[in-house]
Amino acid sequence: MNILNKPRIAIFDEWVPFQMGQEIIEPNTDDPIDWIEFINKPNFESNGHPTAKEYRLKDERAIKEIHRLIKYNTCPICKSKMQNEDPKDQQTILVCLKCGFWGGRGSRFDRILHESIPSRGVLGFYKPFKPLKEIDSEFLITHLKRHPKDLPKIGPKRAEKFVLELLSESLNCEVKPVGGIKDGGVDGYIIKNDEIETIIQVKWRQDMNKAESVGVVREVAGTLLARGVPSGILISNRNHFSKDAKFDASEVSKRKIEKLGQMNLTLLDYHNIIDMLDISNTRLTDKMTLEDWYKPDSNHVFDGAVRISENFVNMFK
Secondary structure, rough: OOOOOOOOOOOOOOEEEOOOOOOOOOOOOOOOHHEEEEEEEEOOOOOOOOOOOOOEEOOOHHHHHHHHHHHHOOOOOOOOOOOOOOOOEEEEEEOOOOOOOOEEEOOOOOHHHHHOOOOOEEEEEEEOOOOHHHOOHHHHHHHHHHOHHHHHOOOOOHHHHHHHHHHHHHHEEEEEEOOOOOOOOOEEEEEEEEEEEEEEEEEEEOOOOEEOOOOHHHHHHHHHHHHHHOOEEEEEEOOEOOHHHHHHHHHHHHHHEEOOOOEEEEEEEEEHHHHHHHHHHHHHHHOOHHHHHOOOOOOOOOOOOEEEHHHHHHHOO
């Protein structure tokens, strides 16, 4: 089960130019834009034309982010150091090779010779068009790495398959999915030498902020005994497991059952899922170059009007 053979990565393949004036500001701290908050609700302003439904990005956060990018060269998504595209026409384009985010500052082509300081900014934009539960795992890895709060949106059925794939990549082991209505409390197995080594159960919650309950731990412990398998992994997208859940899992793992051997019940929560995403995302993007991420068309990225179509704006509603 290898999800990294033919990566189709979520790329910031749309860009939005905007007016930012010719002021030079050097922020005192490397305080990046809250990208999740910004991308969920960027401020677009109508051009006011009675028939042409066009907009422009009118958001002070975007302007501040360009000033920060130019000074510190750090990605607001993954905090990596960004690579500077070969400067030309007084423009500065910075690209993150780990997540594909890019942005910069420049001038319209017909204004390059007239502007001592470029007056436009540009930010790469990305937003999935399909529901997350319909998106390939490679795409989900890079999307959820940027937007972990979207984990509940992939749905419990899709989550079972996706998390098992992440676990397989993270532990470098063979994982066999089970699934189905009558799965008997088992979503997958870790297989070693054609034998079941570990039972896996995935619990996917809409509310990630609560603690996962002790009842689920006891349920999985019972499944281990019923199936005659001493090792189990319980994965939940909730923020943490309750104290009772951790205690019971610890008690289970202390027991040695006749004919089964030493019991072991591992609990993995939201933070462990983020770690697994990081491992898979690193493998996906480890050999990426600037050209893999940043592919503007033949037009100058700062050229033309700063008008944005209504269809584009509607993506963010």
